[in-house]
Amino acid sequence: MxxxxxxxxxxxxxxxxxxxxxxxxxxxxxxxxxxxxxxxxxxxxxxxxxxxxxxxxxxxxxxxxxxxxxxxxxxxxxxxxxxxxxxxxxxxxxxxxxxxxxxxxxxxxxxxxxxKRGALALITKEPREEDENGDFIVPDVPIDEALPEIGDRTLEGLPVRVRASKSRVISVGSAFHAVTRPNSVLLxxxxxxxxxxxxxxxxxxxxxxxxxxxxxxxxxxxxxxxxxxxxxxxxxxxxxxxxxxxxxxxxxxxxxxxxxxxxxxxxxARLNNAVKGADGFFTTYFVSTYSRFIARWAARRGLTPNQVTLISIALGVASAACFATGARPGMVAGAILIYFAFVFDCVDGQVARYARKFGVLGAWLDATFDRFKEYVVFAGLAVGAAISGVGDVWTLALTAIALQSVKHLLDFSFGAANRRRPPSPLPSVSLATSPDTELRAALEQRKIARSGGIRGLLRMWSKAGRNRAVYWARKMVVFPIGERFAAIALVSAFFDARVTFITLIIWGGVATAYTLTGRLMRSLA
Known part of the structure; x- marks a missing residue:
């Protein structure tokens, strides 16, 4: 607290x-x-x-x-x-x-x-000036050439003396401290x-x-x-x-x-906030569009996140049992059930965030049984393949499991190591200095120093992510759980277990290679 x-x-x-x-x-x-x-x-x-x-x-x-x-x-x-x-x-x-x-x-x-930020402030930015055609007016003087000022404009009764970028506060002013082109107030x-x-x-x-x-x-x-x-x-x-x-x-x-x-x-707003903001493409457009309303319904009726997790596990086991029949109706039923197992896997987290009911047991259940559902479905598909005469696909199943395990190991181990890594420090400037010129110059030097080599490549890749198509492509290539369950559901409903595993191995191999490359580059940056 x-x-x-x-x-x-x-x-x-x-x-x-x-x-x-x-x-x-x-x-x-x-x-x-x-x-x-x-x-x-x-x-x-x-x-x-x-x-x-x-x-x-x-x-x-x-x-x-x-x-x-x-x-x-x-x-x-x-x-x-x-x-x-x-x-x-x-x-x-x-x-x-x-x-x-x-x-x-x-x-x-x-x-x-x-x-999760070390420091976070609530701000509002000044509306950008528009011309008679509704286009934003570009200042005559570029910001690099603009002089620091002690602004006298106000917004919501507060002086506009803050320069903010898209993600953080760049500079703050006062009656003594001048700021280059202020655009915001701290609420x-x-x-x-x-x-x-x-x-x-x-x-x-x-x-x-x-x-x-x-x-x-x-x-x-x-x-x-x-x-x-x-x-x-x-x-x-x-x-x-x-x-x-x-x-x-x-x-x-x-x-x-x-x-x-x-x-x-x-x-x-609370319901919307219950949905993760960085989910994958399939989860965002084919699950979270309605799962939040299931979460609210469940929370208002007293269902706990752990109870919803148990529903998801039961659906996953039922899906595996249907896949194990090897028959086409069973494959279709298994595909439908694995989809809804994933839906309720999303709902349990949304219930926790909406009702603000968090616990160590719930986090453990969610992380552990995500893998359990996935692997028990793999087993069901392999058993069904043997029963239906498709053949022995256990080798493919084990390969898919191994790839997924390696990818999770890369994710968790890098995350743990990255949390121990100290953040790159920002420049500091004396409070006795009035203009923010020295601060902005130091920030520019830091930006130049970080723009070369591997860091430069990572920065370019991050900027490319502002494009919507690139953003979603990057989300999908790592083969998140939503895409994996969607691949299992769609491919198994129309094809057999062998094709399903081959799809998982190919996509999983690409995801593992992409993840490993990214982790190595960020470790060396």
Whole structure:
């Protein structure tokens, strides 16, 4: 569970954007029980951290008394930054820093806290300018020639002083720190792995000593991410997508935000999030399009992921029994059953993610019995081939099993080794340096250094994956479980076991060679 730190009103909102109402005084009368904004937020984070640290200005502290957790009063921005440092420096859990005036969906908080990134921030980008024809306007000066600026534009009441790429924060500014072509704002939620806690604490204290350089509009979360980025921490980004987040400063904003929030279907977003985002072609288009609804139906009726796994195993064994008959009706029945065994293999994970029911037993069952179903089907096909007079295909069956076992060994062993490999460090720049020119130059040098040799080839291959056809071809060539079960179902329904095994061996051999080549290249890069 993460340690939650709630941040009171940012220093600048009280002067630059009008006097805000403390979140403990803002009410949400449309919601059941008419909770306050901070009361609702405490209810949402109770399962994450029942005793959060709340950092507020002394003038707002009275409204927060009586709420769960520890209350820290500060007099100014420097005090708030030092309070953050004190709250996080000894953390042994991951951290979630969240503005106290946030109105947010539960599902969005869940997705952010379950991120595998070392650091993740919620952002929104400025809409790109369009001409009268609807085409995006290209700036006259290329970004490589653009000068750092201290932007005065605002978006959702926050200064646009963040430069973000497609995947991470490149640079963050303040009233003192200039950014080259800023395009985003940091909305507030920041999730951080505990390994970066000491870095955040150190940067926060250094920023506190520089507080006299910041303006009233500078946001506390934005300053903290500024410290992380300039210390070389890779801060990933995500948008709100199909979920809601808004900071509230007035009662009018609260009423409007609740109305807007009601237009979002949080359950649908949660259901969509239950589906893996990186599944194979067959799973994406021929299973997950409807399996998510089976998962929701099962979860609402109290079925556990392990129970769904047992259904999948039973279907797999029944499929093997049908294949073992060797007769054409049995082959067709086995093909249908193996397809639905895979469907329920997807459903068990989707139930776990939708109902948020995870366990070691479930993970073990899922990983182990995926192989069991596959291999028992191989045995059924081999027995059926002998009964039907196709001949002895056990050698083919064992070859298919061996290929699949080698491929899994490559995947798991590389994954374990890669997790022990330290990430390539990002450049760091002094917080006392105003423009981000030095940071951008260091990033460019890093990019050039990583663009040659094997790394250059891997980078080109990654860029090629942006093409939809190449993306799906790469997904299919590795012969994931969805494609394997689809191949077994389709080929066995129309041909015999020998043709099925030959298909598995040829495709499996290509997948093993491709996987081995990729693993070797990434190991040497």
């Amino acid at each position: 993460p340690r939650v730190v709630l941040l009171g009103s940012s220093p600048g909102t009280s002067t630059a954007f009008g006097q805000p109402t403390p979140p403990a005084a803002l009410t949400l009368p449309v919601l059941p029980g008419s909770p306050t904004v901070i009361g609702k937020l405490h209810g949402q984070i109770a399962s994450l951290d029942p005793a959060p640290v709340t950092i507020v200005r002394s003038g707002e502290a009275e409204a927060h008394r009586g709420l769960p957790g520890r209350l820290v009063e500060t007099a100014d921005l420097a005090g708030a930054l030092r309070a953050v440092a004190d709250a996080v420096e000894d953390a042994t859990e991951n951290l979630l820093l969240l503005p106290a005036n946030s109105l947010v969906h539960d599902e969005l908080l869940y997705q952010i806290t379950k991120s 507030g939620p920041l999730h951080l792995h505990h390994k970066h806690a000491a870095t955040l604490a150190e940067a926060a204290r250094e920023l506190a000593d520089m507080a006299h350089l910041f303006g009233p509009e500078d946001d506390l979360v934005q300053l903290l991410v500024l410290g992380l980025v300039r210390r070389g921490v890779s801060v990933g980004i995500r948008g709100r997508r199909d979920l809601f987040f808004r900071r509230l400063n007035t009662q009018e904003e609260a009423a409007q935000a609740v109305a807007e929030m009601a237009e979002f279907n949080e359950d649908r």
